[in-house]
Amino acid sequence: MSGLSTYEPKSGLTRWLDKRLPIIRLAHDSFVAYPTPRNLNYFWTFGAMLSLCLVVQIVTGIVLAMHYTPHVDHAFASVQRIDRDVPFGWLIQNIHSVGASMFFLAVYIHMFRGLYYGSYKAPREVLWILGCIIYLLMVVTGFLGYTLPWGQMSFWGATVITNILGAVPFVGESIQVWIRGGGSIDQPTLSRFFSLHYLLPFVIAGVVALHVWALHEAGQNNPAGVDVKSKADTVPFTPYATIKDLFAVILFVILFATFVFFMPNALGHADNYIPANPLQTPPEIVPEWYLLPFYAILRAFDFNIGPIDSKLAGVIGMFASIAVLFVLPWIDTSRVRSMRYRPIARQFFLIFVVACLILGWCGGQNPGLILAKPADFSATLTWVSGGEVRSEQFTAPSEGEYEEFAQAQRDRLAEQGATMTSITRENARTATITGVFGGTQSTETVTGATPDAMEEAITHAKEEVGSGAAFFSVERRSPYTFTVTTLSQIATFYYFFFFLVLLPLLGLREKPGRVPDTIAKPVLTEQGAA
């Protein structure tokens, strides 16, 4: 702890205890006398909310485990029993499922706050990395927990995510089978996911203790991003920070309660109310909202990169997007912590937040959904009405020469006066060429907003002409389309560009604003001006 302890045991009992287990001293130094920068804003209250979330999830989770049955035949029914028959089961189950979303909402704001105010920079690197570990553990715990109700989304989400591991070269399949305990998601998977889902929150609690320890060692960052220099910069944690945290936590609980009591299913997916069915995949598989940005990054890689196929690239991209956070303290070169005094970086940060939101949106959409296109899909149909149709078979001298030979046949018929020709290949060397001689040639162009609509228009046009024409030639033209995948590619690019290029470069090139010397100074001047 920074500085000397100011705790003075007052009664005989506390003096006695203090000599043997200075636990009251520890609590006093950490949560009462602990000096807190006086300029902390409401973004610094999310730590308290997250502590609340962890406690709520653990308590409700322990309760649910008393009533839940981790068996493929009974899991879904046991959750139904909790919702219907267990006293207050519906309430506790709603709190737990909404609580997961609230936990992630709070952790994201907490993380963005850390990014904006440079809370990851020296001397808080370890604090930041511990936070990243907590976040990773949360993601894993959330994923494991989502499997337990054994609905369709549980089952297929688990299938898809464990398949992701199969992308790892050489050992992927072994890891996948090892995690699942078999070739597919089944009873062994459910049993171990339940066990681990119960275990991990306590691991999180352990890392949170380290996180708080590291926080108290390095001291809290603050919106100005300057170090605490004197007592004038700080106020004691209790009552100043405590009461502010309490107030903010109650506001957070209001949001929490609104979901629990009035829209408990708004953050979930309807398909998870259908019991898991290994024989049928739901029409669309989406993870819970808090994992959508990573899902979008995973799907953004629809192209192979050299020897890395698109599946592996997506997996690498997804893991890299979290891994980059771990090295962030060393890739941001700026000496100024708070973006409040970094006018250019602040703009890019805002774009970064938007990019993350866009990724979240893309993750929930059909990746092929067309967002914009310069023109419709179109096709030109050419056909000849009337005329004489002649067919003949030909055989190319060898398979290699087929293309060349076929073209020669076309040319020959054209020379003979054919208006249109068509070749139907029968095998490697043999084909039938059909030509129309005479008649009148017509063309028509059809359009459609989507490829399907265009195909429909083509079929329709063909039907109209009907048997009047021997055959059609169709030339399809696809405009450039801007799809959800394109958008997520742009956002993914920006995500990495921000961390790997902008932050290192801006730190070296940007001219920061005037950073105050102490925390107290601007606070007191503002006060004076007001």
Add this chain to the structure above:
Amino acid sequence: MLRALTAAAAAAIAIVGVAFAAAEAEHPQDYPFSFDSPVGNYDMAAVQRGFQVYNQVCAACHAMEHLSYRHLGEEGGPFALYRVRDHETGEMTMQIGKPEHGGTFVDVVDNPYVRAIAEEAIISDIDPNSGQLTDRPGRISDRFRQPFPNEIAARASNGGAYPVDLSVITAARHGGADYIRSLLMGYSGEVNGTLYENRYFPGGWLAMPAPLGEGVVAYNDPEVPQTVEQYATDVAYFLQWASDPHMEERKRMGIVVLAFLVVLAGLMYLAYKQVWRGESH
């Protein structure tokens, strides 16, 4: 800056709603169900009629394996029984449904209506003496009678299609009760082999023939029309109740909790201001 971030967080929540709103079939009709609003309760008369429709029509093919007969008479159920004291005579009378004020809930074990409903059902069970399968009248603790012993039998009797379990159907379908109601009213009459055209069903064709017709269920209340629309609405009410039986309790508690939290937030804000007065920050 702070404002921007807050707005961003709000947008993040809004996105979720957008992300899950994909549907190809016609959008279900928006019917003003009594439970739609944040304070809305169930129209219990409609839930009761809906149970009648389920029991006489749907239950021939569709199970509701997570519901027991006793659920009908538990607090918040459509046949919950209350003991009410008459103001003038002072006599105690029994009444189905929660009275305006007063009234004590009668445990479902002593609820003759629910017992009668259960006893009408023929439940397959193991005979305690012979150990063989036997039929017996239902008890309130029994699950709703299953029309088929297993999925294979259900498919075999329905041309390969599986009549889904209806216990949580309104939660399991986009559109919820609106979807159920629209689907039951959405048949065009076109038949293609064993498929029936329905404009609200994803894909347009489903294996279930139109289950409802004018007058197929005889309601006790002569005021209520016996039309497909009324049946569909009532059964949607019932299925919504079945999916979310604690909704009324949940909303009631929610209002109290929120009111309390708002007061507490106010007090906490005053305390916060009080603590920080005189401290610049």
Add this chain to the structure above:
Amino acid sequence: MAEPAANAHQGDDTTRRDFIFIAAGAASAVGVAATVWPFIDQMNPAADTRALSTTEVDLSAVVLGQQIKVMWQGKPVFVRHRTADEIGRAQRDDFATLKDPQSDAERLVQEDGAAGRPEWIVLQASCTHLGCVPTFVEGSSFGGWFCPCHGSDYDTSGRIRRGPAPANLPPAPYVYLNETSIRIG
């Protein structure tokens, strides 16, 4: 809640300040207490457990001088077909010195209040001492049940006669459905 740093505001302010802190503290305490209740109540029997089914017993399968054990709400219940000798003993002992005085006829009363039949007795099969299942021992001191755990002796009406158990074996609620069958619960 600790005092905030002392400042210039004194007097009336102190009252106002204390009021706010006490109100906020009290409201928080109420909130916490109200939140705790659902977490306690959830461990009480769930609705499906409370509404567990009744059990029907076919008496024709129980021969004279024998008993069967049936499960009712997860607990064992004795249904005993008593011999004339047992009935006689039970009725005679109505006037003996009993730890938990009750007549044999009272113990046979059906759930609906109608009198039972002396040849059939329906008892919950857990010793009132610590819940073991007593065994019917022919020729035991009181001719009835004996608990192997701590040696409580019950007579042919299931009344406690000797040993650490404080009360009689409680009768299970039952009614005759017809001549040869009863429903428990």
